[in-house]
Amino acid sequence: MIFKIAWRNLLEYRTKTLIIGVLVALGVGVLVIGNSVLESITRGMEASYVENFTGDLIVRNGSDEAVEFMGGFGAVPPAITGFTEVEAYLQKQGGVVASTPLLTSTASLSKDDETLGAAILWGVQPSSYFRMFPGKFILTDGELLRGGEPGILLSQALVDQVFETHGVELRVGETVLLSGQNNTTGTKIREVKVRGVGYYENSAGLLDLISLVDANTLRALTGLTAVGTESTPDAASDTAASAANENAPLEDGDELFDDALVTEAESAPGTAEIDFDDILGDTSVRDGYLALDNHAWHFLLVDLGEAAPDAVTAGLGTLNGTDLVVEDWRWGAGIVADLAFTLRTILNAVILVIAIVAVTIIMNTLVISVTERMGEIGTIRAMGGQKGFVRRLITTEVLTLTLLFGLVGVAFGGLTIGVLNVLGLPAGNLFLQVLFGGPVLRPVLSISALYVSVIAVAVIGVVASLYPTSVALGVSPVRAMQK
Amino acid sequence: MAIAELNNVKKTYPLGKTEVHALKGVSFAIEKGDFVSIAGPSGSGKSTILNLLGCIDTASSGQVLIGGVETTGLSDKQITTLRHEVLGFIFQSFNLIPVLNVFENVEFPLLLGKSSLSKREKAKWIDHLIDAVGLANWRTHKPNELSGGQRQRVAIARALATKPGIVLADEPTANLDSVTSQGIIDLMKQMNRDLETTFIFSTHDQDIVSIADHVIRIQDGLVLRDYKTARSTPGREDAWVSA
Numbered sequence: 001m002i003f004k005i006a007w008r009n010l011l012e013y014r015t016k017t018l019i020i021g022v023l024v025a026l027g028v029g030v031l032v033i034g035n036s037v038l039e040s041i042t043r044g045m046e047a048s049y050v051e052n053f054t055g056d057l058i059v060r061n062g063s064d065e066a067v068e069f070m071g072g073f074g075a076v077p078p079a080i081t082g083f084t085e086v087e088a089y090l091q092k093q094g095g096v097v098a099s100t101p102l103l104t105s106t107a108s109l110s111k112d113d114e115t116l117g118a119a120i121l122w123g124v125q126p127s128s129y130f131r132m133f134p135g136k137f138i139l140t141d142g143e144l145l146r147g148g149e150p151g152i153l154l155s156q157a158l159v160d161q162v163f164e165t166h167g168v169e170l171r172v173g174e175t176v177l178l179s180g181q182n183n184t185t186g187t188k189i190r191e192v193k194v195r196g197v198g199y200y201e202n203s204a205g206l207l208d209l210i211s212l213v214d215a216n217t218l219r220a221l222t223g224l225t226a227v228g229t230e231s232t233p234d235a236a237s238d239t240a241a242s243a244a245n246e247n248a249p250l251e252d253g254d255e256l257f258d259d260a261l262v263t264e265a266e267s268a269p270g271t272a273e274i275d276f277d278d279i280l281g282d283t284s285v286r287d288g289y290l291a292l293d294n295h296a297w298h299f300l301l302v303d304l305g306e307a308a309p310d311a312v313t314a315g316l317g318t319l320n321g322t323d324l325v326v327e328d329w330r331w332g333a334g335i336v337a338d339l340a341f342t343l344r345t346i347l348n349a350v351i352l353v354i355a356i357v358a359v360t361i362i363m364n365t366l367v368i369s370v371t372e373r374m375g376e377i378g379t380i381r382a383m384g385g386q387k388g389f390v391r392r393l394i395t396t397e398v399l400t401l402t403l404l405f406g407l408v409g410v411a412f413g414g415l416t417i418g419v420l421n422v423l424g425l426p427a428g429n430l431f432l433q434v435l436f437g438g439p440v441l442r443p444v445l446s447i448s449a450l451y452v453s454v455i456a457v458a459v460i461g462v463v464a465s466l467y468p469t470s471v472a473l474g475v476s477p478v479r480a481m482q483k
Numbered sequence: 484m485a486i487a488e489l490n491n492v493k494k495t496y497p498l499g500k501t502e503v504h505a506l507k508g509v510s511f512a513i514e515k516g517d518f519v520s521i522a523g524p525s526g527s528g529k530s531t532i533l534n535l536l537g538c539i540d541t542a543s544s545g546q547v548l549i550g551g552v553e554t555t556g557l558s559d560k561q562i563t564t565l566r567h568e569v570l571g572f573i574f575q576s577f578n579l580i581p582v583l584n585v586f587e588n589v590e591f592p593l594l595l596g597k598s599s600l601s602k603r604e605k606a607k608w609i610d611h612l613i614d615a616v617g618l619a620n621w622r623t624h625k626p627n628e629l630s631g632g633q634r635q636r637v638a639i640a641r642a643l644a645t646k647p648g649i650v651l652a653d654e655p656t657a658n659l660d661s662v663t664s665q666g667i668i669d670l671m672k673q674m675n676r677d678l679e680t681t682f683i684f685s686t687h688d689q690d691i692v693s694i695a696d697h698v699i700r701i702q703d704g705l706v707l708r709d710y711k712t713a714r715s716t717p718g719r720e721d722a723w724v725s726a
């Protein structure tokens with residue numbers, strides 16, 4: 001009977017019902033659309049990053065420095081201490097499907113004495129990298145990197161950008177110069193052969209500019225030597241795959257010395273009449289310390305499949321001599337993910353404000369409604385209706401109203417999301433492209449947004465009914481006589 | 484034993500910085516099955532008495548006993564239960580629930596508390612009451628589709644739904660024309676006889692007062708006269724008997 005009265009009252013007072021209902025429906029619609037779009041962005045971003053770039057986990061040195069994953073725009077990341085031990089430990093964990101180490105940095109790119117701009121470089125171990133991210137780097141020309149073979153896979157976006165800006169074509173088979181600066185060995189220049197050109201699937205913005213390079217080239221550029229990583233030369237033994245690459249000589253290294261700018265580059269003994277060996281004496285210890293550390297990696301990317309991260313990483317802290325931090329894709333995505341989550345927070349704050357306004361309007365309208373029905377409420381109380389009955393009556397009315405129009409809002413939001421999914425939401429600028437992870441976003445209806453909406457509507461309903469209910473409960477049965 | 488009793492009841496209302504003494508010490512007793520008229524001019528205190536008898540207002544002092552229960556000091560829940568189980572109300576403005584039809588309005592009090600009747604028994608009882616007030620053909624009509632007299636008939640049926648010991652009616656004919664008013668009073672009287680329910684109604688209409696078998700005349704917050712008519716005393720049909 002209470003529901004029957006509530007329902008009929010909603011029909012009876014159509015104007016008030018519509019005022020409140022439209023407000024609730026719009027609020028819920030905004031909630032559903034906003035959260036669905038933002039969840040589509042973050043889910044798409046998560047899938048894109050996890051599948052293409054970061055894996056499920058990123059293990060890194062627990063340094064306090066402002067380290068960034070995307071290519072060393074912040075501080076150069078410190079190498080993972082005890083990398084071999086960490087890698088061995090993770091490979092023994094049942095949940096680990098695959099793992100691959102990674103180095104990141106930026107370098108200045110030049111060709112034929114012309115500086116062509118900055119390149120974001122990821123130093124990879126080709127065998128494990130392309131096994132963990134198969135087919136994600138799509139070649140437009142050339143071939144993938146091979147283990148033990150120096151070379152670079154240039155990003156298509158970088159190649160296009162260089163051509164547009166400088167009119168220089170970067171072709172497969174040609175060599176380019178990479179110039180990096182670090183605190184250990186100063187400025188380093190390496191000449192590498194372009195093995196291929198390609199792009200990452202589902203990437204946008206910064207990720208478009210990532211080029212893959214062999215690990216030792218990047219170690220040289222970033223000064224990851226035995227002394228640089230604080231390990232002894234003796235400890236720097238290598239795996240079979242990387243041994244051939246250790247201390248890889250400069251290709252056509254003599255050409256470097258034709259350029260006055262590269263005087264700080266590694267010495268090339270025996271090119272002058274002066275016998276430097278005699279002057280320096282035995283340099284084997286120094287050479288040993290300046291030798292590249294083949295176990296130096298900035299990150300270890302881990303693919304967990306369905307395994308829970310905690311189960312896999314729980315024992316990492318117990319490894320001797322390691323100071324590790326385990327991050328996820330959000331950290332890897334850095335500012336892009338932060339932006340998406342900030343937007344979500346802003347949206348939720350806006351929704352909270354809308355909710356407060358909605359509650360206030362609903363409450364006032366209901367108070368007016370209760371005031372107009374004081375005689376009816378008084379009559380119910382006079383006839384023996386307990387306060388609990390009146391409370392249920394008002395609450396049922398409000399909840400019926402808010403849930404009904406909440407469903408209308410959900411349907412409206414769902415329909416809008418459906419239309420947006422079909423039409424696609426175009427990213428009009430680079431900012432949106434970065435956010436959307438591509439030129440077009442096709443949002444999908446978020447189930448969690450639906451749950452949140454229903455709960456939010458119920459909470460709004462209950463909160464909005466509190467004051468009108470207290471007004472109704474204060475109605476004396478005498479009011480029945482005063483009509 | 485009296486079914487309703489007021490003992491030296493006083494009621495004072497604040498009015499700005501002053502006080503209005505609505506009742507100045509009222510005492511009377513009403514027997515079960517009485518058909519009682521509380522009569523008096525406007526402002527005499529009859530509505531206040533009805534409110535106190537209906538347990539929807541409290542006395543400033545004195546005793547109000549309903550069904551032998553002293554109502555002073557009862558909690559809101561207890562007094563609400565007492566209203567539901569012992570009292571029925573008929574209002575001057577009918578006070579029907581506008582969104583419910585005739586059947587649902589009559590049924591409504593039964594849903595406000597516990598009832599020993601099954602759903603079927605309830606439906607049968609409600610139908611019987613609707614038949615008794617002559618609205619069998621209006622069962623599914625909403626209040627706004629009924630005339631004033633019909634609405635008051637619904638209110639009478641509703642007041643009787645819980646089979647209360649006392650039905651209180653606050654000027655039940657004030658909004659009705661004289662013919663309809665007579666019909667309503669006759670119906671109340673018939674119910675009084677058939678169900679042995681005590682009816683207490685306030686009025687200032689002398690024609691209606693004359694139908695009562697127990698009249699309590701109020702003036703300026705005091706009982707002016709309290710008497711039973713010959714109708715309540717078999718064998719003395721023409722006499723007015725002081726109560």
